[in-house]
Amino acid sequence: MSETLLIVLFGIGIGGMLLCLLRAARGPTTADRVVGVDGMVTITTALLVLLGFLLHRRIYLDVSLVYAVLAFVGVLVIARYLERGL
């Protein structure tokens, strides 16, 4: 797997993340912004693993796993707050 191709794939993922960030910045309601942030979280989890493969560092797998767990809990808390308050 050539390194240039991996960097191009990483750039494609970053493009998807920028679109989610644009929706999180522009969204008319709060739920739109939370949807954008949720998409960004999932894309970040995948791109961290890809970055670890690109840099040959195994620690990025652990970082990605912890990030996925914390983001899941965060999104659930925000959804509960939108539904009936804390």
Place this chain on the structure above:
Amino acid sequence: MTAAILGGVLMAVGCLFLLLGGLGIYRFPDVYNRLQAGTKCTTLGAVCTIVGVGVAEPAWIFKAVLIAAFILLTNPISAHALARASRKSGVPLWEGSVVDMAEAPEAGEAVNAADTDGVEEQR
């Protein structure tokens, strides 16, 4: 060599689906449409990318499959919680939406029985 090619193809498909998921989140007209496009596309893209990395680097396959299974389990849960929360907090539907199952909860059986008829009538 074969494992590297297979992993590269999986990573390419996954990154393409990540981009398409972001495009869906940006372009769709409604919170519920955005949730549908974003959740399905980014879940498939993330799982494909992570499993592709695990295939290309066989020493990492256990943790990669663990992360992929976690994403596959928890992403629909958070999307469902978000959809229910935005429905209950009164976010309106897009004006082009055809059917709204949550509008009449007491007529749930009738709506389910006459599913296609209801859709045709409202069109």
